[in-house]
Amino acid sequence: xxxxxxxxxxxxxxxxxxxxxxxxxxxxxxxxxxxxxxxxxxxxxxxxxxxxxxxxxxxxxxxxxxxxxxxxxxxxxxxxxxxxxxxxxxxxxxxxxxxxxxxxxxxxxx
Amino acid sequence: xxxxxxxxxxxxxxxxxxxxxxxxxxxxxxxxxxxxxxxxxxxxxxxxxxxxxxxxxxxxxxxxxxxxxxxxxxxxxxxxxxxxxxxxxxxxxxxxxxxxxxxxxxxxxx
DNA sequence: GCAACACTCAAGTCTTCACTTGACAATCAA
DNA sequence: TTGATTGTCAAGTGAAGACTTGAGTGTTGC
Numbered sequence: 001x002x003x004x005x006x007x008x009x010x011x012x013x014x015x016x017x018x019x020x021x022x023x024x025x026x027x028x029x030x031x032x033x034x035x036x037x038x039x040x041x042x043x044x045x046x047x048x049x050x051x052x053x054x055x056x057x058x059x060x061x062x063x064x065x066x067x068x069x070x071x072x073x074x075x076x077x078x079x080x081x082x083x084x085x086x087x088x089x090x091x092x093x094x095x096x097x098x099x100x101x102x103x104x105x106x107x108x109x110x
Numbered sequence: 111x112x113x114x115x116x117x118x119x120x121x122x123x124x125x126x127x128x129x130x131x132x133x134x135x136x137x138x139x140x141x142x143x144x145x146x147x148x149x150x151x152x153x154x155x156x157x158x159x160x161x162x163x164x165x166x167x168x169x170x171x172x173x174x175x176x177x178x179x180x181x182x183x184x185x186x187x188x189x190x191x192x193x194x195x196x197x198x199x200x201x202x203x204x205x206x207x208x209x210x211x212x213x214x215x216x217x218x219x220x
Numbered sequence: 221g222c223a224a225c226a227c228t229c230a231a232g233t234c235t236t237c238a239c240t241t242g243a244c245a246a247t248c249a250a
Numbered sequence: 251t252t253g254a255t256t257g258t259c260a261a262g263t264g265a266a267g268a269c270t271t272g273a274g275t276g277t278t279g280c
Contacts, residue, residue: 009128016126017238018119028202035256047239049257068247068256074203079196086189086196092138093184127268145226157269159227178226178277221280228275235268245258250251 006059
């Protein structure tokens with residue numbers, strides 16, 4: 001099970017797919033196995049496993065195998081990577097906005 | 111110019127593409143026109159415009175045309191949608207985590 | 221007016237990727 | 251041991267979408 005790195009790029013790509021988002025929504029409620037996740041999604045077990053690999057490879061979930069079942073649970077590292085990316089863009093935007101406001105508020109004595 | 115709605119689904123799909131993320135990075139520094147954005151991206155102007163349409167349709171940027179040039183700037187609505195989605199998942203996860211901690215910390219007198 | 225510019229639109233190509241199928245491995249339970 | 255369960259692997263298919271090309275529209279400046 002390769003665990004490359006939770007970069008924002010990988011995370012956003014992972015979050016772009018509706019099936020994967022549905023899996024994450026389900027896992028916010030409780031950990032689950034692949035065979036538990038598949039039925040409500042109307043896809044094959046094999047497809048679910050592929051999605052789980054994507055999610056795990058970018059740090060959004062962790063899974064551990066005991067016996068023949070693989071239990072998956074949310075992992076916040078991937079979420080943090082995405083949040084940081086967004087927050088950085090947002091703060092840069094707000095900073096520029098503030099500077100603009102300052103400029104506009106300055107008394108026009110120039 | 112259709113402006114459907116900044117849903118998290120649309121935003122994550124938009125953020126999943128590296129070229130679009132590069133455009134957003136560029137726009138955090140300053141507003142820009144399509145022809146200004148294209149050269150460093152090594153794609154056609156037409157491709158850039160397609161990306162801009164995607165970004166605008168999910169609320170990540172706004173653009174206004176004056177004369178023959180279309181100026182694009184970041185717009186925080188789309189970012190907020192994505193942030194809210196992540197925050198909701200994260201808080202649900204943390205709440206469950208807290209309950210688990212409570213359970214484990216409870217004196218084992220049962 | 222005319223040429224250069226900035227963008228728009230409509231096909232069409234080509235790659236990526238979500239999904240399925242079918243075979244296989246490992247584990248559990250009777 | 252045997253059969254059912256759970257997951258893994260390897261192709262292969264089909265659709266979505268990123269990108270290009272080429273033609274066209276409106277704008278600016280000479």
